[in-house]
Amino acid sequence: MSANTADTRAETGNGQKPYLTTSNLTKQFGNFTALSDISLEIYEGEFVCFLGPSGCGKTTLLRAIAGLDIQTFGTVTQAGNDVSSLPPSERDFGIVFQSYALFPNLTIHKNIAFGLENRKLPKADINNRVNELLELVGLTSQADKYPAQLSGGQQQRIALARAIATNPGLLLLDEPLSALDAKVRAHLRHEIKELQRTLGVTTVMVTHDQEEALTMADRIVVMNDGVIEQVGTPLEIYRHPASAFVADFIGTMNFVPGQANGGNILKMGNVELKCNPENITEQGNVTVAFRPENLLVQEGGDKLPNAFEAEVKYMEFMGSFFRVDLLSKQTNSEAHIKGDFSINMVRRTGVKEGDTITVSIPQDRLTVFPGVN
Amino acid sequence: MAEITNSTPLKMVKPKASRDDWTMRAFMVMIGAYLLIALAFPLYTMLSKSFENKDGVFIGIDNYLKYFSTPALFNSIENSVTISIITMVITVTLAFIYAYALTRSCMRFKGFFKIMAMIPILVPSLLPGIGLIYMFGKQGYMKWLLFGESIYGPLGIVIAEVFFTFPHALLIIMTALSISDARLYEAATVLRAPKWKIFWTVTLPSARYGLISAAFVVFTLVITDFGVPKVIGGQYNVLAVDIYKQVIGQQNFSMGAVVSVVLLVPAIFAFFIDRQVQKKQVAQLSARAVPFEPKPNKSFDAIMMSYSSLIVVIIVTILATCQFAALVKFWPYNLTLGLQHYNFDLMDGGGWDAYYNSIKMALWTAAVGTTVVFTGAYMVEKGRGFQQGRTLFQFLAMMPMAVPGMVLGLSYIFFFNNPDNPFNFIYGTMAILVVSTVTHFYTVAHLTAMTALKQMDKEFESVSQSLQQPFYKMFLKVTVPVCSPAILEIAIYLFVNAMTTVSAVVFIYSYHTQLASVAVLNMDDAGDIAPAAAMGMMIFYTNAAARLLHAVVSKYMEKKTQAWRQR
Numbered sequence: 001m002s003a004n005t006a007d008t009r010a011e012t013g014n015g016q017k018p019y020l021t022t023s024n025l026t027k028q029f030g031n032f033t034a035l036s037d038i039s040l041e042i043y044e045g046e047f048v049c050f051l052g053p054s055g056c057g058k059t060t061l062l063r064a065i066a067g068l069d070i071q072t073f074g075t076v077t078q079a080g081n082d083v084s085s086l087p088p089s090e091r092d093f094g095i096v097f098q099s100y101a102l103f104p105n106l107t108i109h110k111n112i113a114f115g116l117e118n119r120k121l122p123k124a125d126i127n128n129r130v131n132e133l134l135e136l137v138g139l140t141s142q143a144d145k146y147p148a149q150l151s152g153g154q155q156q157r158i159a160l161a162r163a164i165a166t167n168p169g170l171l172l173l174d175e176p177l178s179a180l181d182a183k184v185r186a187h188l189r190h191e192i193k194e195l196q197r198t199l200g201v202t203t204v205m206v207t208h209d210q211e212e213a214l215t216m217a218d219r220i221v222v223m224n225d226g227v228i229e230q231v232g233t234p235l236e237i238y239r240h241p242a243s244a245f246v247a248d249f250i251g252t253m254n255f256v257p258g259q260a261n262g263g264n265i266l267k268m269g270n271v272e273l274k275c276n277p278e279n280i281t282e283q284g285n286v287t288v289a290f291r292p293e294n295l296l297v298q299e300g301g302d303k304l305p306n307a308f309e310a311e312v313k314y315m316e317f318m319g320s321f322f323r324v325d326l327l328s329k330q331t332n333s334e335a336h337i338k339g340d341f342s343i344n345m346v347r348r349t350g351v352k353e354g355d356t357i358t359v360s361i362p363q364d365r366l367t368v369f370p371g372v373n
Numbered sequence: 374m375a376e377i378t379n380s381t382p383l384k385m386v387k388p389k390a391s392r393d394d395w396t397m398r399a400f401m402v403m404i405g406a407y408l409l410i411a412l413a414f415p416l417y418t419m420l421s422k423s424f425e426n427k428d429g430v431f432i433g434i435d436n437y438l439k440y441f442s443t444p445a446l447f448n449s450i451e452n453s454v455t456i457s458i459i460t461m462v463i464t465v466t467l468a469f470i471y472a473y474a475l476t477r478s479c480m481r482f483k484g485f486f487k488i489m490a491m492i493p494i495l496v497p498s499l500l501p502g503i504g505l506i507y508m509f510g511k512q513g514y515m516k517w518l519l520f521g522e523s524i525y526g527p528l529g530i531v532i533a534e535v536f537f538t539f540p541h542a543l544l545i546i547m548t549a550l551s552i553s554d555a556r557l558y559e560a561a562t563v564l565r566a567p568k569w570k571i572f573w574t575v576t577l578p579s580a581r582y583g584l585i586s587a588a589f590v591v592f593t594l595v596i597t598d599f600g601v602p603k604v605i606g607g608q609y610n611v612l613a614v615d616i617y618k619q620v621i622g623q624q625n626f627s628m629g630a631v632v633s634v635v636l637l638v639p640a641i642f643a644f645f646i647d648r649q650v651q652k653k654q655v656a657q658l659s660a661r662a663v664p665f666e667p668k669p670n671k672s673f674d675a676i677m678m679s680y681s682s683l684i685v686v687i688i689v690t691i692l693a694t695c696q697f698a699a700l701v702k703f704w705p706y707n708l709t710l711g712l713q714h715y716n717f718d719l720m721d722g723g724g725w726d727a728y729y730n731s732i733k734m735a736l737w738t739a740a741v742g743t744t745v746v747f748t749g750a751y752m753v754e755k756g757r758g759f760q761q762g763r764t765l766f767q768f769l770a771m772m773p774m775a776v777p778g779m780v781l782g783l784s785y786i787f788f789f790n791n792p793d794n795p796f797n798f799i800y801g802t803m804a805i806l807v808v809s810t811v812t813h814f815y816t817v818a819h820l821t822a823m824t825a826l827k828q829m830d831k832e833f834e835s836v837s838q839s840l841q842q843p844f845y846k847m848f849l850k851v852t853v854p855v856c857s858p859a860i861l862e863i864a865i866y867l868f869v870n871a872m873t874t875v876s877a878v879v880f881i882y883s884y885h886t887q888l889a890s891v892a893v894l895n896m897d898d899a900g901d902i903a904p905a906a907a908m909g910m911m912i913f914y915t916n917a918a919a920r921l922l923h924a925v926v927s928k929y930m931e932k933k934t935q936a937w938r939q940r
């Protein structure tokens with residue numbers, strides 16, 4: 001499938017039939033509704049992430065797709081077949097859990113071979129396939145060890161090899177990287193994505209880690225409180241969050257109360273901001289949102305549009321940049337604004353805590369949400 | 374013109390069960406049916422018998438009226454409750470200090486003290502009674518210690534029951550004490566709380582559920598125990614012995630049923646309170662707790678060591694007395710040693726055959742019981758769907774704990790001895806003894822299996838299903854090997870208890886299936902106390918050997934599997 005993440009949606013959306021769909025999926029546990037009316041289409045070869053805070057229903061959705069906890073209402077179809085009520089054993093998927101669920105008393109070899117047995121395959125074929133998979137995940141030398149003798153990252157890869165051993169049409173990953181430390185996680189992120197591209201297997205991954213979702217997914221499904229907030233490519237979701245929740249959950253976002261009074265002018269206190277009119281969907285009291293990294297600082301030269309004055313309250317050194325806490329009297333509210341200043345810019349301008357500076361927000365980087373947060 | 378405004382109402386998805394789901398449910402239903410036949414139906418039969426006269430005619434509550442208007446009968450209620458409460462207080466106190474020594478001191482030989490304290494589990498409860506008779510009875514060598522009091526009666530019952538229940542209480546309290554959180558002690562020490570205050574504000578509260586649980590377990594064990602009061606109770610009547618007297622002595626089965634129902638009440642009451650407490654105990658465990666490490670303290674460790682040694686000496690003395698009495702020619706007049714009391718074939722009670730029968734029965738119980746219990750626990754824990762069936766199964770599996778052995782045995786007479794019962798053919802065979810024993814000890818074994826199964830990753834089954842493998846492959850290749858320590862534990866538990874139990878089998882053994890524990894009872898009844906002691910000690914040695922074998926096998930398996938077992 002396409003490696004270019006940004007294009008995937010456009011490409012797959014054109015007439016191609018979805019491989020996996022959920023329609024009006026609802027899951028209730030007693031009086032609690034864990035999923036409400038989820039409709040979703042996933043295309044062949046796509047890597048889709050379900051992203052959301054814990055308790056948002058992402059794992060419940062994955063388990064419904066797998067048939068492990070079947071939904072209360074709604075349907076799931078896979079490869080054109082209605083699998084809504086089928087038990088897991090009659091569906092076609094491989095799964096990797098956060099705990100890996102490797103069988104502790106079986107060697108690595110036998111763990112991977114587990115799903116290949118009882119399929120009337122000759123023993124030699126099974127062995128070949130296992131060796132092929134071990135090579136694929138780069139752990140050929142570990143075949144005779146037990147899971148407990150391997151590192152977390154290695155166990156992870158074995159679980160992956162076991163899940164894809166039978167060439168399933170769908171690969172489900174339930175927080176596969178959460179139990180690993182940061183370095184290994186970053187490395188495996190890349191490796192899993194690479195493997196998925198090579199195999200072209202349709203993949204659904206559940207994660208609460210936005211970085212994981214942004215770097216790995218072709219499309220992200222952002223969920224909250226059992227409903228889908230937004231579906232889109234990582235860029236779409238980051239640049240054009242559909243709701244304040246998405247904007248806040250992914251990346252860092254400034255939210256400042258303001259007013260929209262028609263036209264392309266937004267008022268933020270006494271500051272007037274020019275804005276792309278198509279972004280203003282609501283009139284009256286609104287919330288103006290923009291990301292810290294999109295805040296520009298006036299450094300002499302031409303006067304920037306959409307500019308206002310702000311006092312530097314606090315500068316937090318983050319390694320590769322400064323996160324700066326700004327307070328602008330002009331925006332009348334006592335709203336603190338976060339800005340990301342590059343190390344170079346800080347060195348160039350010599351800006352320091354207590355200074356009053358002029359900052360601006362480019363008009364195409366402004367997002368407006370209805371109401372006041 | 375009809376107009377459809379509402380969209381069609383949402384249709385609930387009905388999960389389709391796979392073939393594995395059906396197979397697993399079938400297994401569960403089969404084992405559930407076993408529990409119905411071996412437990413629920415007999416109990417129901419007994420309950421209805423308590424409302425019938427000798428000829429089987431329904432007479433309402435007449436039997437109960439008669440029971441409560443006969444002081445000789447209903448006085449037993451007070452007697453039973455009294456000795457149970459006294460024993461409960463003494464055992465829990467003694468066991469708490471002993472457990473404290475094992476978990477909170479740095480005394481030496483903890484392993485030894487742990488093993489020695491478990492000895493009473495390996496003997497039938499008749500044996501401490503016999504030992505006490507030799508020590509404090511009419512010709513007892515320590516009789517002077519009683520200052521003229523008689524050992525026959527409440528005094529003897531309580532001492533023997535404390536011996537008998539001590540390890541049960543100890544195990545529970547030790548678990549409660551060993552899960553205490555070291556951080557609480559550090560915090561208390563930093564706040565400069567004096568030692569006694571730490572004890573009252575940290576140690577006791579954190580062990581409280583264990584203490585309550587131990588108290589109820591001891592209470593239940595004593596009120597349902599038959600062996601001790603039978604041997605040493607004298608004229609002091611208690612409920613469990615009353616059942617025996619009504620059934621065996623007077624052949625009054627209806628009144629036996631009435632007493633059984635009366636005995637069921639406190640047992641069920643204690644059972645439910647204990648279950649509530651157990652639930653809370655689990656909730657108290659925190660994953661972040663830091664285990665408490667005791668620090669050496671010379672004088673404290675010495676006191677604890679002396680105390681533990683004293684307990685061990687008492688336990689050993691009681692047993693050694695039995696062994697010595699079994700070996701001497703004629704206590705206390707001719708103390709030359711000999712083996713004539715081991716000529717069991719010359720006495721009532723079934724002779725050596727009874728001993729071999731016991732071993733056979735215990736092996737069957739261990740084999741059948743372990744298979745049935747573990748399979749049942751697996752199906753109920755790892756099966757999918759069928760929620761009501763699983764809840765009912767859980768209830769049935771917990772019930773045996775609340776049913777005293779005597780009550781179960783008597784129910785079996787009513788249920789299985791009925792010629793119209795299709796299962797009548799097992800009456801009088803080894804099979805009914807195995808069924809009764811497995812059922813009687815089902816709950817603890819079931820809980821052991823459930824604990825082990827709950828510790829397994831719950832996603833193993835999900836993975837196996839996604840790989841389209843049958844459940845039995847997963848069960849045999851992964852679950853059973855991983856749970857093998859728990860399985861061995863269940864097997865040895867069933868074996869040891871099958872060897873020692875009297876109450877569950879005393880009503881249903883036949884001439885061809887006499888058992889060692891029952892032989893102890895019958896020989897003691899016939900006045901052959903020395904041979905009774907000898908047979909009791911044979912049970913002890915057999916159980917000790919079985920325990921030793923279990924330890925060796927466990928060690929070997931641990932070694933063999935240490936490559937994959939994470940410790």
